[in-house]
Amino acid sequence: MNEYKLTTRCEEDTISIAENLEAEKFPGMVICLNGELGSGKTVFTKGFAAALGISETITSPTFNIIKEYLNGEMPLYHMDIYRLEDNPESTGLLDYFDKDGVVIIEWANMIEDYLPEERLDVYFKVIEEDKRIIKFIPHGQKYEELCEDAL
Amino acid sequence: MISLFLDTSSKKLVVILVKDKEIIGKKELESINDHSSYLVPFIKELLDLNNIKTNDINKIFVVNGPGSFTGTRIGVTVGKVLAFSNNIPVIPVSSLKQYIFSLENYDYYVSIIKDKNNRMYYGIYDKDYNDIVVDKYQTKDVFLKDINDLKNVVFISEEEIDGIDTIKPILNINKLIDYYKDKEINAHYLKPNYLKKIDAEDKL
Known part of the structure; x- marks a missing residue:
């Protein structure tokens, strides 16, 4: 399984990567974002959403758990599992993987057992104030091709 | 006998109205993520087209799963409320x-x-x-x-x-109604059948 590592030196770099991934989007795409608070997960999501043509402001779904943005080129389902205490099966979150939009999940590792096997895992590591190392691990052929084409 | 059949357990929404073995109304909608917007208007449309009132319905058949978490709940809720408020028996049907x-x-x-x-x-x-x-x-x-x-x-x-x-799956509504017609339950007991957990035993 291939890993892709990219270094970013400012928010714009992260946004740029998100835009490149958005350009290769497909219905049912699942991107899992992992990393500490402030490492760039929501910045990435904002960049992705802007590329989708979503005009609404993307805010962290930490308290809502799931936010839907339906007025872009494709629906965007933005989840944050951080505060989820229930078993995900009893919440209806898993339905989102069967819809035809893009699912972006922050803190996805908290529901690892319930994630689709085919997905893109992204890991954000803070190096310095503005510097990040971002690791991409695609699972499944569609995602490997996605990384080859977009990164 | 007038029967109403509802299936919202998958991406396809199905509403069928049957009177004495004849399908007098049917609405289907594929691949939507919005069952809650369409289900009640569809039911109303079919009833109105046939001049049937909700309390004329004799039995309500509801597909209660397995399937989508939210989807199954939409059909179950609407079916349950219709049944309870009109004193109509409700019958759960498996999506399989x-x-x-x-x-x-x-x-x-x-x-x-x-x-x-x-x-x-x-x-x-x-x-x-x-x-x-x-x-x-x-x-x-x-x-x-x-x-x-x-x-x-x-x-x-x-x-x-x-x-x-x-x-491919094909629905024969009359034979389904024939099989299920006596399996009525109290509307309060109609629950979604959402199976996701894998049996711990089978995993060993």
Whole structure:
């Protein structure tokens, strides 16, 4: 399984990567974002959403758990599992993987057992104030091709 | 007898109105993520077109799963409220079993809904349409074990499954109504049947 590592030196770099991934989007795409608070997960999501043509402001779904943005080129389902205490099966979150939009999940590792096997895992590591190392691990052929084409 | 049939358990929304074995109204909508917006207007439309009032309905058949978490709840809620407020009996129908009644002369009927991660929902029924294996959610390996010894068996699945000859699901509403018509329950007991957890035993 291939890993892709990219270094970013400012928010714009992260946004740029998100835009490149958005350009290769497909219905049912699942991107899992992992990393500490402030490492760039929501910045990435904002960049992705802007590329989708979503005009609404993307805010962290930490308290809502799931936010839907339906007025872009494709629906965007933005989840944050951080505060989820229930078993995900009893919440209806898993339905989102069967819809035809893009699912972006922050803190996805908290529901690892319930994630689709085919997905893109992204890991954000803070190096310095503005510097990040971002690791991409695609699972499944569609995602490997996605990384080859977009990164 | 006037029967109302609701299925919101999958991406396809189905509402059927039957009067004395004749389908007098049917609405289907594929691939929508908005069952809650369409279900009640569809029901109303079918009733109005036929000059039927809600309290003229004799039985309400609701597909209560397995399937989508939110989807099954939409049908169950609407069915339950209609039934309770009009004192109409409600009958839960399995989203898997609903398709076996359009076939006959097999010793075993297996109905399958494929899910992600090599998992599937399935049920196995005998020649009289009765349950042998009640609807399960399992990995393909367990499924293969369960179907291993079956002869004169038919496999029903919307999606193709590697290594198994399947036919597409077709709904025969009259035969379904005939089979289920006495399996009424109190509306309060109508619950979604959402199976996702894999049996701990089978995992060992």
